[in-house]
Amino acid sequence: MRILVLGSTGYLGAHVAQRLRALPGARVLVGGRSPAADVDVDLARVRTEQLAKALASAAPDTVVNCAGATGGDAVTLAEVNARGPAVLCAALREASPAARLVHLGSAAEYGPGTPDTPVTESAATRPVGPYGATKLAGTVAVTSSGLDAVVLRVGNPVGPGAPPTGLPGRIAALLREAGPDPAAVLRLGDLSAHRD
Incomplete structure (x- = not known):
């Protein structure tokens, strides 16, 4: 099975590509802006015709x-x-x-919950900022495409190499800077959002 992982040099993509390589019979191709990519693509700028040509050449199953x-x-x-x-x-x-598309969405597409109304997978989407809104737009593009596609909404992934733009990475960076200062936790900001 030929699996093309786009964004394979990013935080989640690197972990996904590594896990997929361990599957028996999987041939993992990496796609992105890296010179080492099997498929050179920048999804923010590529034209449909260029990407279609690259996909036809790579012939991914997924x-x-x-x-x-x-x-x-x-x-x-x-x-x-x-x-x-x-x-x-x-x-x-x-x-x-005929290729299967697995798209990583975000729990930010749901918007915040409260202690009385936790956010579940069946909750209505109500993103509150540009990140959640743009991820929701991507999800709508995928789910309305007519392709064999699934969206996995990821929420606050934690692990080695977490980027400083996400909550776990921000916490790790702040705690590294603060050293033994317990007041550092106060600088994290509002942490009242809830997800179930």
């Missing part, structure tokens, strides 16, 4: 889209998180319509 931006201005977030998945779907319909 595409796992881990590409995304967690920080930056609204334009950057929209280019990567909304435009990227839409272009990917259009290119897949043209070049590899």
Whole structure:
């Protein structure tokens, strides 16, 4: 099975590619902006025709889209998180319509919960900022594409190499800077959002 992992040099993509390589019979191709990528693609800027040509050449059975931006201005977030998945779907319909698409969404698409109303997977989407809104736009592009596709909404992944733009990475960086100062936790900001 040929599996193309987009965003394979990012935090989640690197972990996903590593795990997929351990599967018997899996041939993992990496896609992204790295010179070492098997498929050279920047989802924020690539044209559908270019990506379709690259996908036809790679001939994946499955595409796992881990590409995304967690920080930056609204334009950057929209280019990567909304435009990227839409272009990917259009290119897949043209070049590899039978390929399975696994797209990483975000729990931020749901918006915040409260202690009385935790957020579940069946909750309505109510993103409160550009990140959640752009990830939701990407999810809509994938789920309405007509492809064999699934969206996995990820919430606060924790592990080695966590980026400083996400909550776990921000906490780790703050605690590293603070050393033994217990007041550092107060600088994290509002942590009242709840997800079930």
